[in-house]
Amino acid sequence: MRDTTPEGGGSREPEDAVVRGASEGAASAEGGTRDTGGTGRSVAADSAGCALRGGKRRLWTGAAALAVLTVALGAAAVHLTAGAPAQSEEGGAGLPPATTEVTQEDLTDSRSASGKLGYGPVTEVSGRQSGTLTKLPQSGAGIGRGETLFEVDTDPVTVMYGDHPAYRRLAVGAEGTDVRQLERNLSELGYEGFTADGTYTWATATAVMEWQRDRGTEQTGTVELGTVVFTSGAVRVDSLKAEEGDRIRTGGPVLEYTGTQQLVTAELEPEDRRLAEEGGAVEITLPGGESVDGRIEDVAVAVRPESQEEDRTVVEVVVSFDGEEAERAAAEYPLAAVDASFVAETREEVLTVPVAALVAMNGGGFGVEVVDESSSAYVPVETGLFADGRVEVSGDGISEGSVVGVPK
Structure with missing residues (x-):
């Protein structure tokens, strides 16, 4: 593990980390002039491409990395780690403002939608x-x-x-x-x-x-x-x-x-179209709280009038009940409101971190800041599934229980 604290007790910045996905960089995204801790330069100025460190001029490729991370995370603001060293919650220099542990869990890309139990299209x-x-x-x-x-x-x-x-x-x-x-x-x-x-x-x-x-x-x-x-x-x-x-x-x-077959009709937003594939599994929660299995029968794009001037495009999904047991349970509710949970992908027992823990590496790709007591190091990782604010990660030096930095 690489110590990011130089000899003499002063702090130094990681040479390979450029940006961290977090809301704390909102000031720079909005053109603010937050001081970066004694450098006399703002985060906004650093993100423009150059930063002065101890008389040495370093050229950053922050703009490209910033764009990549923003797209990957869907975030409007990112934090540049090229500024002055972050302060830990205990006040130590060179450490991230907060930390969390790498966890091993099942990660599922899913969405829930309200549905109508009936008999399908009229x-x-x-x-x-x-x-x-x-x-x-x-x-x-x-x-x-x-x-x-x-x-x-x-x-x-x-x-x-x-x-x-x-x-x-x-x-x-x-x-x-x-x-x-x-x-x-x-x-x-x-x-x-x-x-x-x-x-x-x-x-x-x-x-x-x-x-x-x-x-x-x-x-x-x-x-x-x-x-x-x-x-x-x-x-x-x-x-x-x-x-x-x-x-x-x-x-x-x-x-x-x-x-004559009971069906559930639900609507998804166009960006969630990946969740609706014919034959895909759906979990349906009936009014009594019982959950039963369903299967996607039909998927179509529909336009709903929002106002006199605008229409809303939705993905209309028709779901059947999977098996006699599910059909019998649904028969108790001829017409009712239900909840439908759509699953696009599940990754079992993978290592995950909060999306905000990712940093864009200067050489390309992503990494995390691994913290070990009084020091930290930036470690490159491979990313997998993004879901529910977390992301699947893998790489050398990353294991369950590893401590990584996150925005405060």
Whole structure:
């Protein structure tokens, strides 16, 4: 360990340390003229590049190191160690103003966010045909493949599964993804005699007529626009936008639905996007205080209006419950506010110090000031994960229990 106190009892500065991340340098950052202890120069002047020490002129590369450390720490102010020697809390020269020990612990990069427990995003269904609403479901009702979502003039509007919305009348000769979706649904519902190849043949039309007969509608062999609603799966009616007996026009809202699976929707700031990766683990705290496991299902960037002049960009994250036990626990709270903890990375049993203990080294990289009774030395370190105001460090001369300097 290198003693930073020269012969004769006077103090000297470390030749390899340039800046320390700390708030105590705010005076220099703000252009203050704090005296550095007998040199007759301010910290601000020293940071400009030159300092006089005992008649010897030393050139510092403080500006570059200052910029690097400021970016790494996210701090607005840093302290130049190139000034006069710091005073210890006991008043000794050459020692940092305060110290702390290097600890060995698990370091986790995580964020907590408020979330809403519900059934995921809401989708609105509009009427594609004009007529009178003769039947509507109740809010909260679950509706699956082949079942009636609502009725117009007593004709059922049927739920079928698929990712592509219905947009046209389907009849013999039609080809495309929507035809394949229809054929796959007919097959899942038990109708046979055709191939689900995306081509609407007479065999497809025959199966459609059988389906129409079972649904109690006119057997035309064609599927009119508005008689089928394609959804990603079974749905839960979230709210009604009209009442039975209402006359609707094409495009008029009828109801809103969600999925049937309970989900948590939470928002993160854009700078925390790294925490939200599809398939990532999330810890969800339910209203009763119980914590259960979750899994990220979907991540999307959304814009929220803040005012008439400004919008706010957020990262919207949809989280599912991981396992039957978690699902049963969540089922007790159909709609509720929850807390969601997102974890980007965990480093187990690593050495850590407060971020403020880091100093930028003159030759590049970072170091810490290791204190040993009445002396100290600057030791270079490799940095790892930054989280919760601490940073992972490693290097020769650094071990659990080592004492390092920090700003007071």
